[in-house]
Amino acid sequence: MATTMNLGKAELMETAKKTMRTEFAAAEWTDRQKIALTCRALFDAGHDSGLAGQISARGEAPGTFLTQRLGLGFDEITESNLLLVDEDLQVLEGSGMANPANRFHSWIYRARPDVNCIVHTHPLHAAALSMLEIPLQVSQMDVAPLYDDCAFLPDWPGVPVGNEEGEIISAALGDKRAILLAHHGQLVVGSTIEEACSLAHLIERAARLQLLAMAAGEIKPLPPRLAREAHDWTLTPRRSDANFGYYARKALRSHPDAIDCH
16 A cells, blocks of 8 residues: 655655665766766767867876876877876876866866766757857756856857966856856856766756757746756756766777776
8 A cells, every 4th residue: 555645855855865766876986987988978979079178187196187188089088098187287197188178177176076077068059058148048948957057158258278277267157056157158167977977968958959949939937946956856966876877888888998907
């Protein structure tokens, strides 16, 4: 006999959260493996733009982070060809050079001690939306993790290889988890690699949804209270872990070379 049919929504949500903490354990992959799998998953999701875009994660030592080597596409990244660099982008481990545009990652890490992973890409729909110089509109349940959590930089500061761009982008991001960069692309940050990977998938989907909806009519806003509830519900760490697990398994089926021990 059912025992939960008379429970309220808040109680049911809390019960589900407790179950997720038990059922969805954190992935056992290393950070290098997670970054490589994120690169492959996002490549398959349309985030590749030649050699543009960077994914990074804090290193163990202060002022360091892991990122991909310039000259390799997202579909070529493996755990063994990633670089460990310092804030000046000097290579500490690995061979090759980091993308000079990684400089603004150093600024974000300095400004946001809560951030442990940054994903910056130029996916088709987010890049197209950025050309209109309008903010991202979150008005659909699937992309609720971005509700009131996506900033907008309306002015293009140029190629982000200088300290000026680092100051501008980190300031515009503020305390949000995402930002749409006019005439450029998207950037998301996460407390974990898993969270950043999930948000990167979602912001491209949100941009595609917005462009489709705008072509059909006027986008209607979500009720704020319910949207905030959905935001918090879909951004729990275990949900990010579960999302990442799916993206990683899917990537490994197509790209078994991404990690060395698969």
